[in-house]
Amino acid sequence: MNLTELTIAGARDALRAGETTAQALTEAHLEAVAEAGALNAFVHHTPEIARAQAEHADARIRRGDAPDMCGIPIGVKDLFCTRGVPSQAGSRILEGFKPEYESTITDKLFQDGAVMLGKLNMDEFAMGSSNETSTYGDAVNPWRAGNSDASLTPGGSSGGSAAAVAARLCLGALGTDTGGSIRQPAAFTGITGIKPTYGRCSRWGVVAFASSLDQAGPMTRSVRDAAIFLRAMSGHDPKDSTSADLAVPDFEAMLTGDVKGQVIGIPREYRIDGMPEEIETLWARGIEMLRDAGAEIRDISLPHTKYALPAYYVIAPAEASSNLARYDGVRFGHRAKLGQGDGITEMYEKTRAEGFGDEVQRRVMVGTYVLSAGFYDAYYNRARRVRTLIKKDFEDAFAAGVDAILTPATPSSAFELGANFTPIQMYLNDVFTVTVNLAGLPGVAVPAGLDKRGLPMGLQLIGKPWAEGELLNVASAVEERAGFVDRPAKWW
Ligand SMILES: NC(=O)C[C@H](N)C(=O)O
Numbered sequence: 001m002n003l004t005e006l007t008i009a010g011a012r013d014a015l016r017a018g019e020t021t022a023q024a025l026t027e028a029h030l031e032a033v034a035e036a037g038a039l040n041a042f043v044h045h046t047p048e049i050a051r052a053q054a055e056h057a058d059a060r061i062r063r064g065d066a067p068d069m070c071g072i073p074i075g076v077k078d079l080f081c082t083r084g085v086p087s088q089a090g091s092r093i094l095e096g097f098k099p100e101y102e103s104t105i106t107d108k109l110f111q112d113g114a115v116m117l118g119k120l121n122m123d124e125f126a127m128g129s130s131n132e133t134s135t136y137g138d139a140v141n142p143w144r145a146g147n148s149d150a151s152l153t154p155g156g157s158s159g160g161s162a163a164a165v166a167a168r169l170c171l172g173a174l175g176t177d178t179g180g181s182i183r184q185p186a187a188f189t190g191i192t193g194i195k196p197t198y199g200r201c202s203r204w205g206v207v208a209f210a211s212s213l214d215q216a217g218p219m220t221r222s223v224r225d226a227a228i229f230l231r232a233m234s235g236h237d238p239k240d241s242t243s244a245d246l247a248v249p250d251f252e253a254m255l256t257g258d259v260k261g262q263v264i265g266i267p268r269e270y271r272i273d274g275m276p277e278e279i280e281t282l283w284a285r286g287i288e289m290l291r292d293a294g295a296e297i298r299d300i301s302l303p304h305t306k307y308a309l310p311a312y313y314v315i316a317p318a319e320a321s322s323n324l325a326r327y328d329g330v331r332f333g334h335r336a337k338l339g340q341g342d343g344i345t346e347m348y349e350k351t352r353a354e355g356f357g358d359e360v361q362r363r364v365m366v367g368t369y370v371l372s373a374g375f376y377d378a379y380y381n382r383a384r385r386v387r388t389l390i391k392k393d394f395e396d397a398f399a400a401g402v403d404a405i406l407t408p409a410t411p412s413s414a415f416e417l418g419a420n421f422t423p424i425q426m427y428l429n430d431v432f433t434v435t436v437n438l439a440g441l442p443g444v445a446v447p448a449g450l451d452k453r454g455l456p457m458g459l460q461l462i463g464k465p466w467a468e469g470e471l472l473n474v475a476s477a478v479e480e481r482a483g484f485v486d487r488p489a490k491w492w
Pocket residue numbers: 126127128129156157176177178179180181182316427430
């Protein structure tokens with residue numbers, strides 16, 4: 001058995017059947033991680049923790065007391081606080097920060113027996129779409145275009161998570177998604193990623209970027225794995241007042257693959273100018289797959305879509321400017337060296353100028369500006385009103401009988417690292433994904449084909465609030481028909 005080729009479902013079943021052990025799985029993955037330095041996916045390695053967790057998991061499996069994630073080697077995005085383990089959110093300003101507490105999500109996973117191999121690379125404070133704003137340097141996509149050896153982005157901000165899962169360094173990884181950070185990298189690396197409904201998973205102990213938009217989710221190599229992983233992460237947490245007090249369904253049991261009679265909406269506003277033909281064709285193929293599976297395809301309108309990106313890039317920086325005020329050189333991580341006569345103001349200024357990268361500084365400035373007294377109504381309040389309209393567009397579609405919405409996940413496949421996009425060009429990566437965060441809905445990206453260069457492309461499905469199970473079921477129908485089995489050739 002090739003242990004790094006298993007899915008989470010396959011590994012779980014093999015562990016329970018005694019065909020392998022958590023320790024063997026862990027060693028195989030630690031070895032894969034050690035060989036994959038060129039991908040720069042893992043930025044902190046925790047082999048001692050992994051080995052201790054695996055030993056413990058094996059004992060539980062032998063006792064017949066093994067939850068689904070017991071003994072499963074995973075990677076954790078650096079945005080999650082993990083007790084005693086560096087948790088830097090990809091930023092220099094959190095250099096040396098080792099939390100004294102565990103995030104609720106990692107705690108839940110560890111309670112279930114999951115094995116943490118280490119922390120994964122990401123854009124600084126989750127701001128970016130290419131993993132190029134990370135203080136650790138770029139994570140690299142394991143996929144390459146044709147015969148070219150140019151390094152491609154795995155997407156962002158959960159770039160390390162996507163690269164690690166696609167390269168078989170772990171069976172699944174934790175990501176977070178504020179405007180597309182799970183779904184875009186999943187699409188760029190040919191894996192599955194779901195952003196759950198806002199409130200499905202606790203945000204406690206996840207470094208905050210934009211609190212009304214942030215949501216954690218799993219990144220995996222199959223829809224079934226996403227269902228298993230998501231169930232283990234979900235649930236109410238009294239420590240996060242925005243987490244929902246709702247029962248968590250068995251998402252895996254809902255994967256029947258049957259979508260007969262379901263109404264799938266195709267929003268005409270997502271047919272944007274300049275959309276590459278290959279993405280358009282992929283979308284058309286997705287429509288055919290679902291029609292073929294017995295779903296009813298319906299053209300719909302989500303009229304405020306075009307205002308989503310500008311509204312997101314007002315609301316997210318506004319919240320970020322407030323959340324990031326706490327990094328002052330006193331409470332966490334990095335503090336600048338001070339000169340003679342420097343007072344507390346210089347300490348704040350120098351620390352923040354050194355500790356934050358350009359993109360983070362840009363967002364703090366934009367955010368502070370749109371919240372300032374003279375501009376609050378013109379920008380922040382207007383963006384909030386747009387957000388309400390976007391949410392209402394989706395509500396109207398669902399009220400008219402639509403069960404799920406199909407769109408492309410991204411407007412392109414993976415691009416080269418160092419492409420030197422302007423900030424606006426970079427933000428355009430999120431054009432199909434931010435609406436979902438603004439509306440608080442669940443969205444899943446599934447790999448559905450390769451482009452002419454041999455790079456993966458993904459489709460996005462958007463669901464009703466709390467309907468992750470139904471949504472993953474539609475995704476599984478696409479997965480089955482797309483038959484995406486391609487994988488990156490190993491060059492690292
Ligand atoms: N965090 C995210 O979901 C990524 C998004 N591209 C942003 O930079 O805000």
